Amino acid sequence: MIQLPNHTWAIAGGKGGVGKSLLTVSLAYWLGRLKNDVTLLDGDLGGANLHTMLGLRIPHCTIDDFILRRVPSLDHLLLETALPNVKLxxxxxxxxxxxxxxxxxxxxxxxxxNAIDTDFLMVDLGAGSSLNTLDLFLAAPNKLVVLTPQPTSIQNAYGFIKAAFFRLVSRGLRGTSLQDLLDPANLRDEGAPQSAEEVLQEVAITEPGALPDIEERVANLKIHIIVNMVRAPKEERVGPVVSEVCRRFLGMETTLLGCVPYDPQMEKWAAVMDRESFVNRTAEGGALRASYDIAYRIAERTKNKDSTATKWIA
Ligand SMILES: Nc1ncnc2c1ncn2[C@@H]1O[C@H](COP(=O)(O)OP(=O)(O)OP(=O)(O)O)[C@@H](O)[C@H]1O
Ligand SMILES: [Mg+2]
Incomplete structure (x- = not known):
């Protein structure tokens, strides 16, 4: 599948309600404040709600218009939002x-x-590990996985990362006998390989020619982790634990991008969609303050690879 441009960040998490959309909006807000053009794309194709979060009740055009060929390009669908420099x-x-x-x-x-002219393209993905979600996630050069310290969220986030790994490997084996075995849909089957080591051993035996390409794809996976709704310092440890599990079982290096505290104000904001209260809370600390640090890291990482995304310094 074609890759998305270097300034694309896809936000996923496996579990529903962990704060993917709210965090996407917060990051877009800060990147916009740092004088970047930001495009938010609601990639939750089955349960879109980013517009509601941005105070737009019924958007007059949506991604459906593009898929149904009512408009020739995504530029026709760009909606102004109340956040500076942020379009949806x-x-x-x-x-x-x-x-x-x-x-x-x-x-x-x-x-x-790829054709959207923007400094940052932020793609908010839906919950779950559907093939569409996995494919959009894999198409983005920068990947964010959001989880909370809840055990179910940790499990789902790891499950999502593992499904992405298997999808990536199985796509490199298209047309071979191994592809079906590694398809995320068959992961629970008895006898299906469970760790990266088992997968790569299987590939080395059955399809040795495909191995170097697959190893390269896995090495290029850039998954960043954010722990959201942290209520106590000890909950911050969840990030390193998930990272270690990814390293041990998938042979994959992940990057911890930061933790965001549980902030009752965020729930209130999400409920009323009041832009003023959102913006005026920046000095108070809390979730929005933590998102600033993360947005800064995102800008820095993107800038290193993409010369269009340098305005943040201004
Ligand atoms: N740091 C936080 N502190 C307190 N509440 C939060 C925080 N982050 C998110 N929430 C709340 O959690 C709820 C779910 O957030 P959000 O819709 O962003 O999750 P999601 O992962 O996008 O969900 P879905 O999978 O349904 O798309 C919202 O009510 C939001 O206000
Ligand atoms: Mg969401």
């Missing part, structure tokens, strides 16, 4: 079949995402 491409909802676009539609979408 709203997710669709009226055509349930489009929650599951086919390969051709996905390829066209990713190609169109």
């Amino acid at each position: 491409i709203a997710g669709g909802s009226d055509v349930p079949a489009l929650a599951n676009p086919n390969f051709g539609q996905k390829t066209r979408l990713v190609r169109a995402m």
